[in-house]
Amino acid sequence: MTTLILIALAGLAGQLVDGGLGMGFGATSTTILIMLASLGPAQASAVVHTAELGTTLVSGISHWKFGNVDWRTVAAIGVPGAIGAFAGATVLSTLSTDAAKPVMSLILAAIGLNLMYRFSRGLIRRHVAEHPHSVPFLSGLGLFGGFIDATGGGGWGPVTTSTLLSAGRAEPRRIVGTVNTAEFFVTAAATLGFVLGMWEDLVANLAAVVALLIGGSIAAPLAALLVTRLNPILLGGMVGTLIVVLNLPVVLGALGVGAAVLVGVRIAVLVVGVALSVVGWRRYRANWRAAGEKPNEKEAALGVESDQPAAV
Numbered sequence: 001m002t003t004l005i006l007i008a009l010a011g012l013a014g015q016l017v018d019g020g021l022g023m024g025f026g027a028t029s030t031t032i033l034i035m036l037a038s039l040g041p042a043q044a045s046a047v048v049h050t051a052e053l054g055t056t057l058v059s060g061i062s063h064w065k066f067g068n069v070d071w072r073t074v075a076a077i078g079v080p081g082a083i084g085a086f087a088g089a090t091v092l093s094t095l096s097t098d099a100a101k102p103v104m105s106l107i108l109a110a111i112g113l114n115l116m117y118r119f120s121r122g123l124i125r126r127h128v129a130e131h132p133h134s135v136p137f138l139s140g141l142g143l144f145g146g147f148i149d150a151t152g153g154g155g156w157g158p159v160t161t162s163t164l165l166s167a168g169r170a171e172p173r174r175i176v177g178t179v180n181t182a183e184f185f186v187t188a189a190a191t192l193g194f195v196l197g198m199w200e201d202l203v204a205n206l207a208a209v210v211a212l213l214i215g216g217s218i219a220a221p222l223a224a225l226l227v228t229r230l231n232p233i234l235l236g237g238m239v240g241t242l243i244v245v246l247n248l249p250v251v252l253g254a255l256g257v258g259a260a261v262l263v264g265v266r267i268a269v270l271v272v273g274v275a276l277s278v279v280g281w282r283r284y285r286a287n288w289r290a291a292g293e294k295p296n297e298k299e300a301a302l303g304v305e306s307d308q309p310a311a312v
């Protein structure tokens with residue numbers, strides 16, 4: 001029962017992050033499941049992806065109804081993403097727990113570093129370029145994002161959404177809606193890979209899937225409130241910092257780094273992460289003041305900023 005409560009709390013925390021940033025459910029939930037619920041990397045990723053089947057389906061339908069989906073891009077990024085996710089799930093299912101844990105922690109730490117960097121910048125330009133991305137570029141991005149998502153227990157959003165937002169070739173709402181819709185196919189392929197590779201483990205953890213869903217469902221309305229009260233730039237930077245603090249020492253420990261050094265690494269990451277989060281928040285506020293507009297929290301959550309230069 002204690003384990004199920006911890007998993008429900010992981011779902012709650014993951015949904016709070018995802019509701020505030022539009023990404024981060026997988027990375028946050030997987031990290032908590034491994035650290036607190038003592039699940040193995042493959043089991044944690046399988047639980048997260050199975051739980052996400054329902055949430056990504058509902059999300060995709062919702063974005064479609066609101067006109068936020070570019071189906072050309074969904075096909076270009078979603079099909080390769082599904083292939084990459086299936087391959088990633090298959091690879092992760094064949095690794096031993098001892099071998100898989102530092103690999104997953106390395107991926108999660110990289111995702112956390114990406115979030116720290118992204119949200120320290122004060123966000124992304126608002127203008128939209130006229131030329132769409134090429135199919136080869138979208139296919140490569142989808143393949144890489146899908147593989148990272150399955151092997152890392154999350155990462156589709158931080159990899160694909162951040163890249164497309166940075167390029168500025170579509171409206172942020174269209175990017176988020178399209179990526180979220182494509183994520184259903186990625187999640188389904190990853191889940192299929194885990195079903196084929198570790199069916200018995202997945203069945204044994206169905207209660208964990210339900211607990212994760214319950215926690216996420218409880219958090220959904222709280223996340224909607226959170227995004228109106230807490231600046232998403234600050235939230236994103238702190239979440240990225242937490243993910244790195246929890247996962248980087250696991251990677252270094254596997255390389256033989258001593259316990260005393262690992263404590264120093266955690267402290268250093270925490271200090272740097274807090275500083276970068278504050279810098280990003282101040283840049284965000286400065287951008288909107290320079291533009292003579294009131295900061296828009298919803299646009300901030302999507303990674304939109306004015307075209308004014310950032311200032312600290």
